Amino acid sequence: MELTQAIRTRRSRHLLTAPAPSDTQFTDLVRTAASAPDHGTLRPWRWLLLRGTARHVLGDALAAQATDGNGHRLRDKPLRAPLLASIIFCPHEEATRVPAWEQLAATTLLVHSVELLLHDAGWGSIWRTGGAVEAPAVREALHIGADERLLGWLYVGTPDGRSSPPARTLPSVRERVTSLSGRHPRRQGGAAPGRR
Ligand SMILES: Cc1cc2nc3c(=O)[nH]c(=O)nc-3n(C[C@H](O)[C@H](O)[C@H](O)COP(=O)(O)O)c2cc1C
Numbered sequence: 399m400e401l402t403q404a405i406r407t408r409r410s411r412h413l414l415t416a417p418a419p420s421d422t423q424f425t426d427l428v429r430t431a432a433s434a435p436d437h438g439t440l441r442p443w444r445w446l447l448l449r450g451t452a453r454h455v456l457g458d459a460l461a462a463q464a465t466d467g468n469g470h471r472l473r474d475k476p477l478r479a480p481l482l483a484s485i486i487f488c489p490h491e492e493a494t495r496v497p498a499w500e501q502l503a504a505t506t507l508l509v510h511s512v513e514l515l516l517h518d519a520g521w522g523s524i525w526r527t528g529g530a531v532e533a534p535a536v537r538e539a540l541h542i543g544a545d546e547r548l549l550g551w552l553y554v555g556t557p558d559g560r561s562s563p564p565a566r567t568l569p570s571v572r573e574r575v576t577s578l579s580g581r582h583p584r585r586q587g588g589a590a591p592g593r594r
Contacts, residue, residue, distance in 0.1 A: 399518045408514055409563040411522030414555030418481035419521055421447060424554070427519070431511035436504040438496040443505045446484040446540055448551075453477055459539035460530050472530075479553035484540055485509055485525075487547040505549065512552065522557035526550055 399407075419427070428445060436442075448456055453476040460476070461469035476482055487505050489498045509525060516523045527550035530536050542548050 404514055404518050406566060406568070408517040409566060410524035411555075411557045411563070412478075412524060413558035413561045414479040414522050414524075414553055415558050416480040416555060418449065418479070418555045419516070419519070423519075424481070424483065427512055427515040428508075431508050431515055434504065434507035434511045436508070437500045438490075438494055440490050440494060440496060440501055440504070442487060442489050442501040443508060444486045444488055446486060448476065448482040448484060449480060453482060455539050456482065456536065459533070459535040462535040463530060463533035476551075479524075479555040481554040483512075483552040483554055485549040485552065486540075486542060487549050488543070489545070489547075491545065509549070509552065516552075516554060520556075521554060523552050523554045525552055 424445075424447065432441065454473075456476045457473040460472040464472050485505070487502060489501045490496070491498070513523050513525065531548040531550055536542075537548060540548065
């Protein structure tokens with residue numbers, strides 16, 4: 399698939415069925431996606447794949463942190479796709495001058511690249527989060543380290559052809575792309591601002 403077409407036609411898929419990419423296939427996609435811009439090449443992320451009964455571990459944790467009696471509903475949420483790829487942000491806090499926000503930016507670029515590559519290969523995905531990403535029961539069940547942050551899950555599988563989202567309409571962005579006018583008179587005789 400040509401890149402522009404891939405970007406324009408990717409839609410998040412809410413209905414996903416088996417099969418899903420194998421661990422090897424998914425890892426290969428991540429390897430390619432790791433070409434996304436990453437200041438310092440820190441790769442401040444890791445993935446934890448949940449499939450089959452491992453999804454129940456997450457479902458039980460989601461149910462355990464429910465406070466309003468809807469635990470049974472939450473328990474089944476991870477079963478909505480055959481593969482849940484947990485996105486774990488692992489910022490490097492020492493020995494780097496790359497601030498955490500840049501590392502988070504690099505991680506989200508990676509995730510989007512993975513979504514595009516999945517789409518290109520014919521798979522479907524949707525990035526889901528929710529308050530549960532901060533829940534102690536969920537963090538413990540997925541072995542999220544104290545210095546790590548769970549950014550949610552890519553739900554991955556085969557797009558269910560019975561429910562295709564409408565084709566994307568590209569938004570108007572004209573007013574969001576502006577140019578700085580260069581018609582201001584230059585400062586006379588002084589150094590450039592910020593270079594005194
Ligand atoms: C960080 C992040 C978290 C998201 N969390 C959810 C979520 O919990 N539930 C959901 O339905 N969509 C969530 N979305 C939105 C979908 O992933 C998707 O982008 C959105 O439905 C728009 O569809 P599109 O990707 O086809 O444009 C999230 C998106 C991002 C970037």
